[in-house]
Amino acid sequence: MAVLHQYDYIFAIGTMFAMLDAFNNGANDVANAWATSVSSRSISYRMAMVCALVFELLGALTVGARTADTIKNGIIPNSAFQGNAGVQMLAFTCALAGASSWVMWCTRHSAHVSSTYSLISAVAGVGVATVGVRSVQWGWNNGKGLGAIFSGLAMAPFCSAAFGAIIFLLIKGVVHVRRNPVLWAVWTSPFFFLIAGTVCSLSIVYKGSPNLGLDKKPAWYIASVTVGTGAGLCLLSALFFVPWLHCKVIKKDQELAAWEVIKGPLLWRRPYSSDAEAAKVPDYSVVQHGDDSEVSSTSDEKINSVEEITPVRTQKELQRDADERFHAKLRLKKGPMGWAMRYLHNNPMGPGMIYEWHNIKTFVKRVPAMVVVAALYGMNYDIHAAQMGIEGTPEGARMERVYAHAKRYPNETEHTYSFVQLITACTASFAHGANDIGNAVAPWAVIYSAWSTGDAAASKLPVATWQIAVLALVLVIGFVTYGYNIMRVMGNKLTYHSPSRGTSMELGAAITILIFSQYKLPVSTSMCITGATVGVGLMNGTHKAVNWQRVGLLFLSWVVTIPIAGTLAGVPMAIILNGPRFGL
Structure with missing residues (x-):
């Protein structure tokens, strides 16, 4: 008590x-x-x-x-x-x-x-x-x-x-x-897994966690555990990740699935077509515009069109229009998020202040949808589109120069480094x-x-x-739930990523x-x-x-x-x- x-x-x-x-x-x-x-x-x-x-x-x-x-x-x-x-x-x-x-x-x-x-x-x-x-x-x-x-x-x-x-x-x-950076990236990837694994393990055992008593261990123990952990990750990547990555980006195997990484050395003998096209890997380039494709017209929801962007419009207005296009896409989603966005869109607050009786009733009805949006909006936010400079604005021109x-x-x-970055991000x-x-x-x-x-x-x-x-x-x-507010202004707006x-x-x-x-x-x-x-x-x-x-x-x-x-x-x-x- x-x-x-x-x-x-x-x-x-x-x-x-x-x-x-x-x-x-x-x-x-x-x-x-x-x-x-x-x-x-x-x-x-x-x-x-x-x-x-x-x-x-x-x-x-x-x-x-x-x-x-x-x-x-x-x-x-x-x-x-x-x-x-x-x-x-x-x-x-x-x-x-x-x-x-x-x-x-x-x-x-x-x-x-x-x-x-x-x-x-x-x-x-x-x-x-x-x-x-x-x-x-x-x-x-x-x-x-x-x-x-x-x-x-x-x-x-x-x-x-x-x-x-x-x-x-x-x-x-x-x-x-x-001269051949792709081949070098494949063969040297275990080395960077070694660095990432060592740093991550070092963060636990260097001077040790008080809960684990590792601060009482001798220096040789700390060094052997940290380097040994990194070396183990390096060995596993060499045995399993390198053969899989080699098939993916060198042999350009279009039928290779992610789960097949467990096959490890067996992938070295995997047959492949000599006339394979470019490997199916993501496009990591950063551009000044996002996916502005029109929302499907087959939807039973009629989405108000956004005004044509003119040079005199402010950056806040452009950003507001971009948010509206994003919200329009969210309203077409299935599940709780789509329902909540549609409900809020179709039931706006009426004229007058919040204390007007009709607004009080509307607000009470909107609360469940508002809670759903507050909980799920961040998970559905388009971070990549929000981080791009807006064309026709000073920021857009500035980011164009930075990217150049x-x-x-x-x-x-x-x-290759997208996989290593998963380790570094977790670190x-x-x-x-x-x-x-x-x-x-x-x-x-x-x-x-x-x-x-x-x-x-x-x-x-x-x-x-x-x-x-x-x-x-x-x-x-x-x-x-709320981290998207910071993520949309960080990253690519500092330098090219x-x-x-x-x-x-x-x-x-x-x-x-x-x-x-x-x-x-x-x-x-x-x-x-x-x-x-x-x-x-x-x-x-x-x-x-x-x-x-x-x-x-x-x-x-x-x-x-x-x-x-x-x-x-x-x-x-x-x-x-x-x-x-x-x-x-």
């Missing part, structure tokens, strides 16, 4: 904002982590959702508690609360409220910000309001103070850029510049779960421990596994996140993947292959997040503390 009965309402509010913060983290940072894979067309959006569920949870449960202690006790010294558990609960509740409100607003408007630094800035803001400027740990504080945390703001993007650039240069040197400076490589070569998702879930769960863990024990010093206790699991699930739900480039970006970001996580330094996944994207883009040979305007907007959003999130959290905390006591 809880000790602090009079603070039950603070615990309830804090829990609500903790869930909202985790939801926003998924909709913002997880979406950004998977945007590279989806933009490269290596992974479908729905497959990304399934993989995110598995690897975010795995990373959170095995390594995720590492960075939580930094936020719980590294910014506001525990002694500053003077044993007052109520003030401690209120402080972290305000921090969650300020951070989640800011990130939710930005996500709604497709403005990408760092949920990690939003929360850290919010904690700093309530620290100033609670104990004053001098008591907040502004310095290094053994790697847990704000000085150490914000150093990641400068270091993480550049480290990711360097790692991503090095990996892409390696791919270019080994494969892309060769990025060399296209054969689809058969890129197809990046694991790294995100290992790092960012600690940021999300830390304030809630403080609120829960103070509420359940009545002791402010209880925040030093380890984070419970069930708390990490709950917020990890909420985080994935945020990505599935392809599977080989995406593999380099994700590995570069994952390596950076894992290194910082092992030293208990919370870093932003968005900053790491953005830095890696810019680094790979520069390896096209010119700075013009990067959309610097959008990079500048991203950097600006990171900077303004610090004062805004700190103010949104600190001001309510100061008002409550200096107002009527309410039993605190």
Whole structure:
């Protein structure tokens, strides 16, 4: 039974904002982590959702508690609360409220910000309001103070850029510049599986998960397990994947099915036609327009035609028309999503304000369909079409110039790396779960421990596994239902994407996140993947292959997040503390 009965309402509010913060983290940072894979067309959006569920949870449960202690006790010294558990609960509740409100607003408007630094800035803001400027740990504080945390703001993007650039240069040197790049891509693919497998296993055993006791293992054990895991994946790919891929892109076997990869070495003897046509592999090229084919006229639904696009129309109007074309396609779908979109389209709100009686009745009738759309809209969103520049607009012209400076490589070569990118994407998702879930769960863990024990010093206790699991699930739900708002503005709007480039970006970001996580330094996944994207883009040979305007907007959003999130959290905390006591 809880000790602090009079603070039950603070615990309830804090829990609500903790869930909202985790939801926003998924909709913002997880979406950004998977945007590279989806933009490269290596992974479908729905497959990304399934993989995110598995690897975010795995990373959170095995390594995720590492960075939580930094936020719980590294910014506001525990002694500053003077044993007052109520003030401690209120402080972290305000921090969650300020951070989640800011990130939710930005996500709604497709403005990408760092949920990690939003929360850290919010904690700093309530620290100033609670104990004053001098008591907040502004310095290094053994790697847990704000000085150490914000150093990641400068270091993480550049480290990711360097790692991503090095990996892409390696791919270019080994494969892309060769006379026969497709053949080189096939035969060297096990090497990149080796790298991806080693990084993924390293994220679990390097300094070990506290839950598994791997931090007590000797260095030789850690090295042998990580390299051995990567080597095992390399061997399996050489035995099974290489023969299958050879039949697919070298022999151009049109009848080869995906499940036949299990045949492994037997595929070397598989007969094939010498006059085979081009291999059936996806087209990974990025274009300025999507599929604008007309919606089937056989439908019993009459879809209002969209006005002809004229040069004087604004980009928002063009985007609105594109959304309407997409919604028209959704209304033709079968199942719950199609029904919900048709119902909302055929039952619009009437004239007047929402409080008009006829609008109140209409709104109540629309609620079930609105719930279905909220749950399923993200799963059906056309990410590829939304990421393309709109022709006839400044952004369209800008992206045309960016794409022109990025060399296209054969689809058969890129197809090889689409499989490697599945591993790197899962590695990046694991790294995100290992790092960012600690940021999300830390304030809630403080609120829960103070509420359940009545002791402010209880925040030093380890984070419970069930708390990490709950917020990890909420985080994935945020990505599935709301992540499309961020994914539609990331990816191809920064630079040209392809599977080989995406593999380099994700590995570069994952390596950076894992290194910082092992030293208990919370870093932003968005900053790491953005830095890696810019680094790979520069390896096209010119700075013009990067959309610097959008990079500048991203950097600006990171900077303004610090004062805004700190103010949104600190001001309510100061008002409550200096107002009527309410039993605190």
